[in-house]
Amino acid sequence: MIHHRRERRMRVLASFVMWVLGGIWAVFFSLQGHWLIVAIDLVLMGTGVAVFTLSWLHFDRSARLLLFGVLLLVIVGISLVLDVPNAFIPRSTHLYLLPLGVAAMMAFRDEPTWLRYSVIAVCLLSFVGLAASYWTPLPGFSLPDTTRSPGTWVNTGAAMLCLFAMLHVLQTDAVQRSAWEGELLEALSAQQFQLHYQPQLDSHGKVIGAEGLLRWYHPQRGMIPPGKFIPHAEETGLIIPIGKWVLETACAQLRCWKDDPALAHLCLAVNISQKQFNQGSFETEVFSLIKRYDIEPGRLQLEITETMVVKDMEELSRKMTNLVSLGITFALDDFGTGYSSLSHLKRLPLNKLKIDQSFVFDVLTDHNSEAIVRTVIGLGNNMGLTVIAEGVENAAQHQFLLDNGCEQFQGYFFSKPLPLVSFTEFTLGCNA
Known part of the structure; x- marks a missing residue:
């Protein structure tokens, strides 16, 4: 920037x-x-x-x-x-x-x-x-x-x-x-990164999972927002080891939840960068993590972006198919903001569509956003895909999405991204 x-x-x-x-x-x-x-x-x-x-x-x-x-x-x-x-x-x-x-x-x-x-x-x-x-x-x-x-x-x-x-x-x-490369390397080795968990709820208000979001707590500068350091991680190539840390941390957390009957049903979604996904060893690494932590593959959800879809469709489809055969699910993040076509959606083994928060933000005041949200929900339902809306900030938006058939929700109306302890308390409270 x-x-x-x-x-x-x-x-x-x-x-x-x-x-x-x-x-x-x-x-x-x-x-x-x-x-x-x-x-x-x-x-x-x-x-x-x-x-x-x-x-x-x-x-x-x-x-x-x-x-x-x-x-x-x-x-x-x-x-x-x-x-x-x-x-x-x-x-x-x-x-x-x-x-x-x-x-x-x-x-x-x-x-x-x-x-x-x-x-x-x-x-x-x-x-x-x-x-x-x-x-x-x-x-x-x-x-x-x-x-x-x-x-x-x-x-x-x-x-x-x-x-x-x-x-x-x-x-x-x-x-x-x-300087950024050195600080990011130090953050990895000194375990300055943390995962926060933003709850994902169903239409009954029950927590069904979370999205794992990366946070960097710098010892001098405090919390550095992802929008500031992720571009540098992409540019320097450190997004690959950082992405590996996120994936392994997510699998370790799923293993902990598996041992708790009140949390064993939770799914965990993590974002996968294009550089990380393009690594030749990516499939093997995911297989190895699932086996090492003995988790149900269906509880791990990988989120990809539309940019990845249009870059290399054949390789993307092949890798996704191999991972889906293991039981892992895929979500298309920020749907509607990129350039993917309906033919891409048809060819990819997706499980979920995420409505981008930019459409949810003004869905009640902008006719174009309203039409896009209705279309995405209808498209997902007709294709047998789960639709989740992110960025839900108030009750009116939530009600509009419910009335139009949206099944899952994520946003500050329910909860901001939380540290692990707070997320556990929130989940137990909602699901009591």
Whole structure:
């Protein structure tokens, strides 16, 4: 999140600089009659406005592609046509390709690998080609040496300044990532993680299970919310060992509940990350945990997201089928917020659909949310799937869901996620 905010601020700043400097240079070169440069400056000004608008509307990928595409074309074009080197004055405009390539490492960090490294490669190859060549497609259009000579010093200094700024940002990102990685590793080894349990209730108000939710109690900073550290765990790959800890803790807890007649009926749901699920050893690890803790497989429920469904449907279906054959159940979490289709639902061995809390939140005030909730409940019932609504916060929402055939509920109206002792007391009280 910090990285994305920093990258967006730099993109907005770049668009502002393009607009301001483009206007200044357009006026300067129009007075000298260099209309080709004026046209280029107008393009930069228009691009600055467009990038700012796209960033404001959160079309981040489009803003990045437009910004880098136009800058790359402008730098290469000026280098080939207006900044042609000779025996006395070298070319200097192409130096801007170096900070542009470094900036691409930051701007496209979370984009597909092929896109990120394609932009970087184009910048660096263009730099090498221009540095080693005197060729120009339009002889005679180069700026006079009286203009290019001071421009060489300006371009060299500005390009190096931009390069150092980009390297500083990359170094800051790397330091922050390293710090998070170290703290997460320490949290694992020092057992700073805990599972809290949010009760899941049936239509009669009885607790039938819980969702295990990860909490991090840092010795200095206190409780760190999952939304702050989970993205770093995903980025560093530590989500895999953390996910293993969550899964093993859940199985150990199911074993404890199995020995208590008042709690033996409970199911426990845990979220599975895509990276964890994609591990070749995932199925074997789950089988081993169930055998080691001697638990009923049907009491363990694995929650997957719609993002996982659209990534690799064949491999996902194969692994899910193998685990379901053992008795494990699957829930599709945050249903309705992703891009899965009905054909995906038909092909996957799911047991439960979870209505995303964003729809439940305004189900009484927004007709679209109301229609989506009704549709999901009807779809689940017709497909033989259990439907659970998460994020239920008041009695009116609960009653609406009951009236429309929802079978299970989870949310602050019933209980927030609780430590184990409090969850046990809550369950015994509801089921008495």
